[in-house]
Amino acid sequence: MELEFQQLLPAIAGMTWQDLVMIAIGLILIYLAIAKEYEPTLLLPIGFGAILVNIPFTSAITQIDPATGEMVEGVLDTFFKAGIATEIFPLLIFIAIGAMIDFSPLFRNPSLLLFGAAAQFGIFMTMIFASLLGYDLREAASIGIIGAADGPTSIVVATRFAPNLLGPISVAAYSYMALVPIIQPPVIRLLTSKKERQIRMTSAGNYNMKISKTSLILFPIVVTIVAGIIAPSSLPLIGFLMFGNLIRECGVLNKLSLAAQNELASLVTILLGITIASTMTSDRFVRLDTLLIIALGLFAFVFDTFGGVIFAKFMNLFRKDGNKINPMIGACGISAFPMSARVIHQMGQKEDPYNYLLMPAISANVGGQIGSVIVGGIILTLVPLFA
Amino acid sequence: MIKLKRNILFVVAILSLSLTACGKKIKNPQLVINEVMTVNESNYMDEFGQRNAWIEIYNNTAATKNVGGMFLTTDKNNPKMYAIPLGDVLTQIKPHQHRLFWADNEPFHGTFHTNFKIDPTRETYIALYDVDGKTLLDEITIPAGMEADRTYGYEIDGVKYDNSGNILAKVLDRATPSSNNQVVGENPKIVSLKETDQEGLMLTITSMLVVFVGLILLFLIFNTIGNTASKMSKKRTDKKSDPKNVEISSDSSITGDEIAAISAAIHELMDDQHDVEPSVLTIQQIQRNYSPWSSKTQTLRRNPRR
Secondary structure, three states: OHHHHHHHOHHHHOOOHHHHHHHHHHHHHHHHHHHOOOOHHHHHHHHHHHHHHHOOOOOOOOEEOOOOOOEEOOHHHHHHHHHHOOOHHHHHHHHHHHHHOOOHHHHHOHHHHHHHHHOOHHHHHHHHHHHHOOOOHHHHHHHHHHHHOOHHHHHHHHHHHOHHHHHHHHHHHHHHHHOHHHHHHHHHHHHOOHHHHOOOOOOOOOOOOOOOHHHHHHHHHHHHHHHHHHOHHHHHHHHHHHHHHHHHHHOOOHHHHHHHHHHHHHHHHHHHHHHHHHHOOHHHHOOHHHHHHHHHHHHHHHHHHHHHHHHHHHHHOOOOOOOOOOHHHHHHHOOOOOHHHHHHHHHHHHHOOOOOOHHHHHHHHHHHHHHHHHHHHHHHHHHHHHO | OHHHHHHHHHHHHHHHHHHHHHHHOOOOOOEEEEEEEOOOOOOOOOOOOOOOEEEEEEEOOOOOEEOOOOEEEOOOOOOOOEEOOOOOHHHEEOOOOEEEEEEEOOHHHOOOEOOOEOOOOOOEEEEEEOOOOOOEEEEEEEOOOOOOOOEEEOOOOOOOEOOOOOEOOEEOOOOOOOOOOOOOOOOHHHHHHHHHOOOOHHHHHHHHHHHHHHHHHHHHHHHHHHHHHHHHHHHHHHHHHOHHHOOOOOOOOOOHHHHHHHHHHHHHHHHHOOOOOOOOOOOOOOOOOOOOOOOHHHOOOOOOOO
């Protein structure tokens, strides 16, 4: 009788508690995406994919056919090999992101670009911490890159250095990006006084300055060349981002620009989310490691915020009264765009309703996007030398 | 201005100091006679299946060098002993690459076969002269009585002198014709870093520095482009608002009433242009075949309301 049951409903018979945990995680991710609107474009496909791959004997991923003993390749594994292992999906997303970014706020206040470097501090702190916890340097770097707050960069680095950790790293990266409004404010409040949070930045930049079309066209080309000279390994990342931006700014490819912003972004996002979920099988995910990686991801975000705020305070030591930077702006140096800038603007308004920090915050946030991509490239270059 | 001068003087002083410091160190030649085998019994064979003495020349620069037209010799008094033929593309040695010459006295065997032989029983002087036959590019003296299949040259390719200016030529452990004299498997600096920096602290510092440098460079680019753009737009605005460029009518005979009348006429004219609309009215029925694909009621349901 028992044998018959196994033959009739092998999925139920083969279900383990780990599979059930993963299905529950999938449901939670779907709930968070729909009810709380936490990065729904990514968390919903990931959540659904987590259910899809954790039903025993699912053909969505590669399985050994119990009847014949032959390996049957699942569609999600095919997608993974074609899109993630080759880094095509994240790089296509970079084109879409590039087409969406307007770099003109940076022209109005270029000094805020430096926060894009300072707020990457968490990546490296987490990397060191993960190394001390026993992860090898490649895995530690992949965990640290969660702090870039940049999903595609995290996926590219994790695919290269720690494909076994891709699932938890992607989930952590996208979840924390959605949780920026919850993670950043307490850290900022801890590091700044009320007086500092009330600093107005009206003189920080010329926000009415008109940026010429030539400057905006030249920018992606120059950035690609400069970043390429400094870190050639970052070229696929920064190159695709800037290519997308050039399509946007050139003015003669509006149709392509719109296609990149809408159709390309939507299509690849659908495939990216559900394909990442193919790595979230219970045997890989239900482990102490996953919890540790998720905790380290939080650590990375906290130290990113710390690095940015402290750097702003450091810069203020050399600035005259009336020209000081609101230290909260430093926290926008992460890549979570425009979430981080919006959070800081709202925090500023809470302290002083007439303080408008949105423009400088956006500038720093755009700097964070460039910074995170450069860091991704540097990690791809340096870690193989050290590890 | 004084500050600028002081800065320039400082930079010049630093540059001259560093140049003086550099000047003390003897430079390695650009083309080095890198490795020589005088007795070839069971070593490298030429394209005719013969084993002879060989001379390896190494391009010590980052640019391709053409040795065509240069001279190889074993006699100090006859620098033009063997003229390396011109017009052979193979005489171009790529950066940090080697070219092998056979000292077999068979010049008709090809470009890389010299018209002299080496006598291993005697000390042998070998020199490479530039195309003028006068400028000595490099020289080496091979001791007499070299063992068979052993080579004489430099342990590290192209490194002829040590810091004190001593020549580093010696009998090498292994013969490496047309390849590196020292096989470098790992970079010693990276090996030591791996041992001393297992947690990646150095990696962190290096990476943060690189990111900062990169973003500072971008900041400078942004700043320059931004400033130039604003200056240019200001110039343009100034030019437009320049009183010289505005033509003011000196005809004061037009009264205010006349100006008002002209304005009204222009206004009316502009308004009139919109009287005829571009649409076409027709009573003919538009042919539109029914298809469930084009019927909205047959396709998607409405999006759920939140």
